[in-house]
Amino acid sequence: MSIYGLFDIGKSALFASQTALQTTSSNIANANTPGYSRQEVVLAISHPAEIRGGYLGRGVSVAGIRRNYDSFIQAQLLGQRQNYGRSAALQQSLSQIEQVFNDGAGLGLSRPLAAYFSAWHEVSTNPEGLTQRQVLLQNGSALARAAQATERSILDTVRAANDEIGQIVDRVNAMAKDVALLNERIVQAEAGLGREAAHDLRNQRDAVLTDLSQLIEFSSFEDANGAVTVTAGMRNLVAGARTNTLSAVTNQEGDKDLTLDGINITPAVQNGRVGGLISVREDIKANALTSLRKLVASITREVNLQHNAGFGLDGSTGSNFFAPLQLATRDYSAGADITATITDLTQVTLDEYDVRFDSGGNYYVYSRPGGTLAASGVYASGSPITVNGVEFTITGAVTATDRFVVSPLENAVRNFGVALSDPQQVAASSSALELPGNNVNALALAGLADSGIANLQGSTFSAYYQSIVSTVGTQSRASQDTLTFDENLMAELANRRESLSGVSLDEEAANLLRYQRSFEAGARLISVADELLQTVLRL
């Protein structure tokens, strides 16, 4: 063992301290970088030299740089962020819908609804008064406008959700490309070095995946080369260095569907912001929107039926107060067409009808909601099918995959408006001979406000409206609670990740001091070795 050995030991100490200082500085520099995992230098004893009588230490070597990282926590965090993304989207949209029905703030329908039927009371106590009739027409228009504004706000929320889905898809595609690129570089960097070597690239990829998890539901796994495969809706979004394009395609109902590699994956995407947007969109359409339309359709139907029976001051009868209900049809068929009309308003149940066919040439009409079979028979082109006062005529050749939807609700709010222009025609009287003082029909119309409506499960208009508000409120409440829960859970997981992988500045400051001292000591060692050598040379 020569004096030169001391130089070597000193050099190894200097080198190790320098590496440790570098790692520490990198940690300090990245203290606030999202996705960064703290790194640590792993030191090892250098292979000792054998001398007579034992072994002699030959200094220190850097065995590696370790990343403090727990893939289990990371996986949990990704999953939880997907839940959080969904909850946040739900909460945001539902609280918007809730504001639409916020009667406390003067929005919603309960006031205009009450004012409309109050106006009928006023007409009934002054059946010959034109002023009261004019007020009634105005209150009817105000009700229609309020209903339309409400529907518009709901549709705006749905449209905003669809727009955002489109934007998210672009961001997801960009992130998928980032992941693929990082995959490629990680595989290159780690080739021959073993797993977990390319710390900074991995940190970057984790950060991208963490961001991605808030947007879309996916699952990911890492292959033996270090590349991550990301699948959404059972299809590959990223596989190694390749990506498939996610796109938002507008479907027949005007909503955005997600397709990955050309396959519709919409039903499989439940979580992440985009999953939340899809499910809240469906939920709003199925509940708030349909109920509002049903309420309006029901008001139109009941008021018109009663109004038809009465007589106006000018003796007119059979007139509609509100613009009559119109059916909307949706055609999912290439070869056939449908027309539908209301033939008997008294029988209309305000159900939607789903017309389907089998390969044996039979048709089936199912009513929605409920899904009961309302009519069926052998299909003949052009021959009318009548169900509950609604007549469908389908012409052309049908196949077993063809489908038609007939809805009295879809246009109910859009067409909602006062049809009468002349206040004389307000049918307050029940008889053409007892004009103008007869108010029996006006009384019957005023009484509609308090009567249970069969099409609304026997509740009154205002009670049905309240049930809409209550559903919307309950959903919004539940989504807030879920969001709080998901937020807390995510914070808890983030804390656990931080606890393991986060940078503590105090700790790094201590390390800084420690490695500085050991660097100084190493340098001192070299100077001692130098002095020893000088001594020898001076002999």
Next chain:
Amino acid sequence: MRVTSFMIYDQLTRSLQRNLEDLAEVQARLASGKKINKPSDDVIGLMRALDYRVSINAGEQYRRNIEEAEAQLGFADAALTSLTDSILRAKGLAVTGASGTLGPDVLATLAQDAAQIKNTLLNLGNSRFRDRYAFAGFRTDQPAFDATTFAYQGDAGLIQAPIDRTGTIPVNIPGSSAFAYTLPAATSASLSGGRFVHYTPGAGTTVQVEIRDTDNVTVLDTFSFSNVIEAVDILGTALAAGDVPRSEALVSVLDRFRTQAINAQAEVGVRLAQLGNQKTRQSATTLTLQQALSAAEDADIARTATELNKVETALQALLKSSSRILSQSLLDFLR
């Protein structure tokens, strides 16, 4: 557990956020004075509040209906008072005319009086309440009685006003029941000088009168009327002509008209009393409902203010403690 600076900052920001959210909510409650500011604040409470509000609105409408009915019936009541007075005066004329010992001057004056009363009655019958002929039944757009024939042109329609969820009350008295009566069966009476008078019911409210001689067979005179205006008109002609038997025959007729008018007025009185009761009940109910509504949706200001204090204190404590924790760093001690 290893604690890093990020955890402390994160914890701090989240706690601050939560505190500020609480603060904003309490402030919203204070600003609006309501504890329910959106449906999700309290769904059940909101449903209750909406329910109360529907009932209060309906109650308000019923109150307006009641006031309208009161105005119309009050108008009818005043008209019916004049009607009874006028009939009484006409009866006085008939009684005087029946005494049969009057000179032509007196008779002329009496006839003039009768014509005056007839005009008063016609005006009463055709009186209008806000452009509406009050005694014409449903035919409120035309005079109830023809100005020349005095025939009733209205119908028996009763205009009903809703005064609560289930009940309605008629707000008018048709002329056919205030100014006319229906004779249930033929009656007869004896007149002075041994003559007889027979009253037989005709179509609707028409009454046929026959004055017969002492043998109760020979018909001396016949006439008919279907309402009090026609009867007073006949009385006027009879007085002018000094027709004693007609005047005499009309005395009991005018009594019947008067009873009919008094009955009609009594009917109006009953309805007005019913409206008064209903109004009292309605306002009591509305008051109760308003209290319930206030309890359901109004914020308790004292409690909310206390809550605001609580939230503020928590926020201050958080700010103070965090400023102390955040200033702790090893770097400060190294040099």
